Amino acid sequence: MASKDCSFDVVSEVDLQEVDNAVNQTGKEIAQRFDFRNSKSSLTLEGDKITILADDDFKLKSVIDILQTKVMKRGIGLKNLDYGKIESASHGTVRQIVTIKKGISKEIAKDVVALIKGTKLKVQAQIMDDQVRISAKNKDDLQAVIGCLRQNDFPVELQFVNYRS
Structure with missing residues (x-):
């Protein structure tokens, strides 16, 4: 498989x-x-x-x-x-x-991606219009990314949607 x-x-x-x-x-x-x-x-x-x-x-x-x-x-x-x-x-x-304010601006999206890259987890972050897609082989890495993003203070409220396993 x-x-x-x-x-x-x-x-x-x-x-x-x-x-x-x-x-x-x-x-x-x-x-x-x-x-x-x-x-x-x-x-x-x-x-x-x-x-x-x-x-x-x-x-x-x-x-x-x-x-x-x-x-x-x-x-x-x-x-x-x-x-x-x-x-x-x-x-x-x-x-x-x-x-x-609706959507994630390009500047905030870049901050999100930079934060995710700083975690050194094996995940890929991709900016798509007004959202950021996070993908990984391991579900635990995705959970760690969500935890990291929740701990940080961004100028907009972040929601995590479209979870696919």
């Missing part, structure tokens, strides 16, 4: 339906909370951008806290949220745009 390579893909995916649910839940909580009564605070999701509008910086921080709580409960990593700068908006309000 010929030995077969095992492999898995390292990706950074975000379920936009879950993000939409988190945004809707945040909006409902803002509408119900006493400290937001008579407030112009709101948030909208358009594509992969969340626009947060609030009366002042303090209320903006409160909306972001609520959003982060809802996003975490839905299983989305906070590293996948990229916060833009706070801007002045009309009627004395402030606005912040939060971009949802």
Whole structure:
């Protein structure tokens, strides 16, 4: 029997339906909370951008806290949220745009491959668009790579999918 390579893909995916649910839940909580009564605070999701509008910086921080709580409960990593700068908006309000990061950029993919090569395990790492494919003859080496990647802090949440043995 010929030995077969095992492999898995390292990706950074975000379920936009879950993000939409988190945004809707945040909006409902803002509408119900006493400290937001008579407030112009709101948030909208358009594509992969969340626009947060609030009366002042303090209320903006409160909306972001609520959003982060809802996003975490839905299983989305906070590293996948990229916060833009706070801007002045009309009627004395402030606005912040939060971009949802999807996929692994080329720079992060190169860091992942460099880390894997530094482990000296007998694995091959290959960059494919916005993911990295890891393959090896030994399943234990793949498990070691997953453990190593989980211990390191990358600017996006990594998921391990498509495991083939």
